[in-house]
Amino acid sequence: GQQLNQSPQSMFIQEGEDVSMNCTSSSIFNTWLWYKQDPGEGPVLLIALYKAGELTSNGRLTAQFGITRKDSFLNISASIPSDVGIYFCAGLVNNDMRFGAGTRLTVKP
């Protein structure tokens, strides 16, 4: 089963709003990855984080690798309709990659 706790489970926001979601674990990871998945498709990698405390941006997306190595968050600024989808965090240690249950994002125009 899942070893990562991802929250919130779902979000309904207005276009233009900022979004924040996070992932926590009782285990330490060496890498945190954030993916977005559209219906019927495989997850697409958004951001990869490699060092504790690292803050990385990819366009309107910003993610941070928690200092304790047990958590990470993803922020999306100025949301647009195409941000709709399910966002997954994944923690990686020694080639073992585990996923959260996902955050379903709905953006209302």
Added chain:
Amino acid sequence: DTGVSQNPRHKITKRGQNVTFRCDPISEHNRLYWYRQTLGQGPEFLTYFQNEAQLEKSRLLSDRFSAERPKGSFSTLEIQRTEQGDSAMYLCASSGQGGTEAFFGQGTRLTVV
């Protein structure tokens, strides 16, 4: 297209039949993962290969499931005597020598009727 490729995209099978899925990873990637995903859940780890060696198998992988990567390139996942509970999206991912960023294929959606 140099991404991860999975075939078929969709498979409908009768209960009790055997099915086989194929994954072609990104060509220079030596690590290959199989995951299963059911509706509303994140991907669940099934098995992992480094080159042709299968290094880890989840307890989710019952004896009806077998995966191979004979030449360290493409991989196959076979499910024997399928059950309705096997209905899911089967995802393949690959990563390079550093073993960090993993890239997924589009998945194979299996429906057992």
